[in-house]
Amino acid sequence: MTPPESRSDVAIPASPCSDVLVIGAGPAGLCIAAALAAEGLQVAVLSDADPQAPWPNTYGIWGEEVDSLGLAHLLGHRWSHTVSYFGPGEADPGGPGNQPVLHGRDYGLFDKVRLQAHWLEQARRLGVRWHRGEAVGLAFEGERGAQEPAGVSVVTTAAGERLRARLVLDASGHRSALVQRPDEGPVAGQAAYGVVGRFTAAPVEPDQFVLMDFRCDHLSPEQRSEPPSFLYAMDLGEGRYFVEETSLALAPPLPFDTLRQRLELRLAHRGVAISAVEHEEFCLFPMNLPLPDRQQPLLAFGGAAAMVHPASGYLVGALLRRAPGLARAVAAACADGQASPATLAAAGWAGLWPQELRRKHALYQFGLDKLMRFPEARLRAFFATFFALPEPQWSGFLTNTLSVPQLLAAMLRLFALAPWEVRLGLLGLQGREAARLGRLLRP
Structure with missing residues (x-):
């Protein structure tokens, strides 16, 4: 495969107008670029980094989810022994605080190199064009009036180049400088520090994947009063393991140094x-980012479009499920050669964030607001109750595949099953919770 141009000293020639210019070449950018090109659109990608540069983070997905997408061959590892621990932990290894909750579902970790190559090969085969540079501005040629820009979108790069497209789609991540969204106060981030490497003893059981280990017997009483964190860990085989200390969403997020110290403890x-350390992972992403302004004349995808699951933090499964539908919506709108960027973007936003998904997003953010106020013991009790729900409910909740009525039913059932300390924490409205419920009625 001919690699995308990666030399910063090579001038990028003026390009013809594309149907869609995708900004960003991470998982979201490559995924949507390939999907758009598969619909017969002329697609270009602008990235300030080499699209073939290794991705720094790991990406997990539930087994049934990746199977339904027909992409299980892109997994690097798959586990059937999937567990969590929600007890406090104690000296007796067989005590109740150390008993695992068995999830009974496969979990997979993508082979990052294989996943990246999968999308790059699709893009190459479908004729996607590549540009290197940082997007710093967006303007429009051929405006019809102050209310609706028309004609062509023009992205200006830091080097002064102008790239033209009928529609600009920003997939550069949650720090996008172009995507507009309302200010709803502090954005909570989920932070994690992890290590892939070798250890003096096995940190997890053979062939085991640990989704959440909330045991806290290694912490002092003072440390237990601080925001909690949990272990996410897996056996990679041949004496290699991945262990990661992770916090739930917080504003501000837990510092990486704190997470590193807790992991070592x-x-x-x-x-x-x-x-032996083979790789260190520093992961930080927003969990309650407001949805973008759907009236703006550009589109977004991935983190820039607030697609990170507000409750679980998952993203790649959503990218894979939702990219084809978004691409079809954009292609249908592009069939009208006179459609303005605003018209094309509106069609894309309607396809990406229909009313049903906006309502679910509000519900998930409502739940996250509740959990961010839970102390350590109440949080452990909450998750123990959550994973006691019927498997279709908790798994559908985590993958965002339940309908709004099904999601509400799962939340009500959790409330009914939960101990009183959890119920009390779920009652009452504080902060932005009333506004979240308001968006459930008027998304």
Whole structure:
């Protein structure tokens, strides 16, 4: 495969007008670029980094989810022994605080190199064009009036180049400088510090995947009063493991140094030390980012479009499920050669964030606001109750595949099953919770 141009000293020639200019070449950018090109659109990608540069983070997905997409061959690892721990932990290894909750569902970790190559090959085969540079401005040629820009979108790069397209789609992540969204106050971030490497003893059982280990017996009483964190870990085989200390969404998020110290304390408490580091992961992304302004004359996808699941933090599954529908909506709108950027973007926003998904987003954010106020013991009790729900309810909640009535039914059932300390924490409205429920009625 001929690689995209990666030399910063090579001038990018003036390009013809594309149907869609995608900004960003991470998972979201490559996914949507390939989907748009598969609909017969002329697609260009603008990226300030080499599209073939290795991705720094890992991406997980539930087994049934990746199977339904027909992409299980892109997994690097798959586990059937999937568990969580929600007890406080205690000296007796067989005690109730150390008993795992068995999830009974496969979990997979994408092979990042294979996933990236999958999308790059699709893009190459479908004729996607590549540009290098940083997008710093967006304007429109051929305006009809102050209310509706028409004609062609023009993106200006930091080097002064002007790239023209009928529609601009920003997939550059949640820090996008072009996507407009309302200011709803502090944005909560989920932070994680992880290590892929070798250890003096096994940090998890053989062939085991640990979704959440909330045991906190390695922390002092003072540390337990601080915002909680949990272990996300897996056996990668051949003596290699991935362990990651993760916090739920917080504003401001937990510092990486705090997470690193907690991970070391957690391992040491169980007689484990890191003997060789192959890779360090520093992960931070927003969990309650407001939905973008759907009236703006450009489109977004991925983190820039607030597609990170507000409750679970998952993104790649949503990218894979929703990219084809968004691409079809954009292609249908582009069939009208006179459609303005605003018209094309409106069709895209309607396809990406229909009323049903906007209502679910409000419900998930409402739930997240509740959990961010829970102390450590109440949070453990909440998750123990959540995973006691019937599997279709908790798995559909985490993958965002339930309908609004099904989602409400799951939340009500959780409330009925929860201990009183959790119910009390779920009652009453504080902060932005009333506004979240208002968007359930008027998304």
